[in-house]
Amino acid sequence: MPRTTVNTQVYNDAVPMEFTRALLVQARAHDKDVAAILRAARFPFDPLRQSPQTVFVSREQYSRLCVELVRALGDESGGVMPDVRTPVGTTRLILLSMLGSPDLGSAIRRAIEFNASCRVRRDASVTNRLVVDTGGKEATLSYLHSDDAPELQHNVLCNLAMWMRFCGWLIGQQIDLSSADCAGPEPEFTAGLRHFFHCPVTYRQPVNLVRFSARHLEAPLLRDEAQLHEFLKLAPYHIIIEPQTSTVSVTHRIREILGDDFREELPSFEALTGLLNMSARTLRRRLEKEGTSYQRIKDNARRDTAITLLSRRGLTVSEVAERVGFSDPSAFHRSFKKWTGLSPGSYR
Template sequence: MVKLRVDSDFYNEAVPIEFTRALLSQAKALGADVTALLEAARFPFDPLSQHAQTVFVSREQYSRLCLQLIKVLGDESGGVMPDVRTPVGTTRLILLSMLNSSNLSAALRRSIEFNATCRVRQGAKVVNSLTVDAEGRDATLTYMCEDDPADQQHNVLCNVALWLRFCGWLIGQHIDIVSAGCGGPEPEFNAGLRHFFPCPVVFDQPVNSVSFSARHLEAELVRNEADLHQFLKLAPYYIIIEPEPSEVSVTQQIRVILGTDFRAEMPSFEDLTGLLNMSARTLRRRLEKEGTSYQRIKDNARRDAAISLLSREGLTVSEVAERVGFSDPSAFHRSFKKWTGQSPGSYR
């Protein structure tokens, strides 16, 4: 029986074993030799074995396994982008082409141009665009290839979400997806969509799309080539499991202050200005620049905690509501449905 020591530091950066098992199941479905894959990735045990009782693996172990699968398949999408294979090194080249852009808007348009120029799809029509609504409030990134099977569109949509996480790393900000559309039907198993989209997802749409605050498009890029070299070593963890926190993001600093226990009253905006050593005017301006507000950050912190707690066994919906700061379960139901488009019971 294999066991892994889990201390508090490890737990904060650990990967639930379910992600590793899902990766290996995907590898088997694609014809990869799982035993050879684990050996090449220097994995200490077989997560698919009935004797493996480990609950978590390290971010380094998970990242090595992902990178080894990509090497074996010769496809950086891991075989889940049905329209085109992504040769090893493509992501690095796209990010290098984006690094010296004036802002995220210019960087994203470069990545779209890269896709159109460097990927061959045998004549299939592709929609890949970045638009901003008339009010200048929300930006929408779309992707759709007409030859892709309808029942694979949810995987394509998840890859669009992954790309936004790359973009968040480039600007040192968390990009919160406020809504999404899938170009296919709702899949029978939607754990992947839930992981990447803690927001309403509308299915059977003309294209795959993700919408987020347009203010992020104005953000300057804060990374360089040396940063990219280090980031790519753990990119699977940061892009698939948990985005890398940024010290330059006020949103991230506030999330750290709020923590994960919301049974006590949250700091007021005035309290926050003192904790961050900023004037109220400066804090509002910084939050506006990051496309968010203190209320949205509080809502998202509660939402993320609720989603995590609902995934655990042994807690009732009322207990989850209490842990995320709702004394009235009905108020929690209303808020959760507003956040995710589903009731807590349906989501569970």
């Protein structure tokens, strides 16, 4: 029986006003002319001074504002990386250097080498590494500057998450982070971290790092320079707000089949092979190549929908549990904590 898809996507190609205000607060913190940045971005009002009739802006407006903030600061990190200033144009050159790589692992290593050679730093005490475990199942990407202020390390960790989103675009696959480490203490406000990390985050660790399936490193790059040029027009939106959905991966096709309403029974693996017109062997091989499994896709789909529903007012945790397919609220609590490292109540 076909499943009903209920769209619970938070942004739906629009950006909540809070993200726009955060950009302007950053500009003001660096003593930049906010009014001039808004004019350059062709923004119709000042979100810091006026109460607009809408609580969203378009992805184009948000992306233009990001570009103008970068120009004003002369720093493509937006002033959030504590150890580095990234001159305007550097990121594009790093991305171009990645395009000629045979696979994602080679591309990341090339970006690390490029990054180490062209950024303007206070000193050279920087650790930036890509490591694959001895079993070849898990990869970690890490970054640490030994002199960074501990309270700013979570910004570095979020920057790593943004790079992984770009890497996912390069290979046409969603790269799910299994866990992350932060070299600093847990910040007072964790909404930014929760936006980028739907997985457990451990604080006060030796380095900032993200963990993901090593199978993604074997994936060939699917993008060319012309596609990169188009992507960069809306890159701030797709990297910071909502990753660009891949339509070429089998993971994406399965997520479309599952939809967002989990009150009905999900298709069995055997039924899924029929819906995808694939043999069981082919489907397992394709999923393994994308560093995932059917069970993990189902878990991630439930997790993402639960996170969206928990952000809404008016729904109890028990109601959220029911909507994502759990008849027993305690089972939902256990699963949600396994997925995110937090209980549903703490996450909310």
